[in-house]
Amino acid sequence: MKRTLVALSTLLCLAACTMWVRSHLVADLWRWADAAGKTVRLSTVRSSAGEVTLVDSNLELAEPAPGITTGVVHTTDDADGALVFDLIRASSPRSMWERLGFAYSVHQSRDGSSTRVVNAPYWSVAAATALLPAIGLLGFLRRRRAARRRLANRCAECGYDLRASPDRCPECGAMRDKADRRST
Numbered sequence: 170m171k172r173t174l175v176a177l178s179t180l181l182c183l184a185a186c187t188m189w190v191r192s193h194l195v196a197d198l199w200r201w202a203d204a205a206g207k208t209v210r211l212s213t214v215r216s217s218a219g220e221v222t223l224v225d226s227n228l229e230l231a232e233p234a235p236g237i238t239t240g241v242v243h244t245t246d247d248a249d250g251a252l253v254f255d256l257i258r259a260s261s262p263r264s265m266w267e268r269l270g271f272a273y274s275v276h277q278s279r280d281g282s283s284t285r286v287v288n289a290p291y292w293s294v295a296a297a298t299a300l301l302p303a304i305g306l307l308g309f310l311r312r313r314r315a316a317r318r319r320l321a322n323r324c325a326e327c328g329y330d331l332r333a334s335p336d337r338c339p340e341c342g343a344m345r346d347k348a349d350r351r352s353t
């Protein structure tokens with residue numbers, strides 16, 4: 170279970186780093202649309218310039234929109250995305266929070282449409298997903314160092330020479346386990 174989580178987290182971290190680099194070369198937009206009469210639910214994920222942004226809109230149209238594609242649409246043409254984002258920025262948010270490249274805002278227009286925007290820099294996604302693999306790697310290196318020290322008849326904790334001390338490390342007080350003592 171722990172290994173699966175570490176592996177999954179490693180994959181996510183690699184994906185985040187790949188998208189981070191890619192976002193500086195090309196903008197990606199994924200869009201889901203779900204239309205019911207005059208109400209259109211529009212969700213967009215935009216990956217651009219080192220940031221990932223989620224935009225979730227509930228649009229109230231004046232007339233039912235016939236040509237709205239439902240399902241996921243992907244495009245690297247950011248003109249569309251830029252337009253939407255400019256409109257969002259221009260409309261004054263009902264509430265807004267912004268710090269270190271993270272942002273959250275809620276926008277409401279007079280026609281009843283509302284939009285929520287969540288923005289996060291890729292470094293934060295990469296850092297969050299790197300946490301588990303880093304802990305796993307540190308644990309692995311510690312276990313390997315301890316095994317090497319036991320083989321060399323040294324304290325697994327501090328590396329002190331234990332040839333003269335069968336039970337307890339005189340340097341740091343760590344007990345030697347039975348398996349270690351038998352091999353001495």
Ligand SMILES: [Zn+2]
Pocket residue numbers: 324325326327328329338339340341342343
């Ligand atoms: Zn020790």
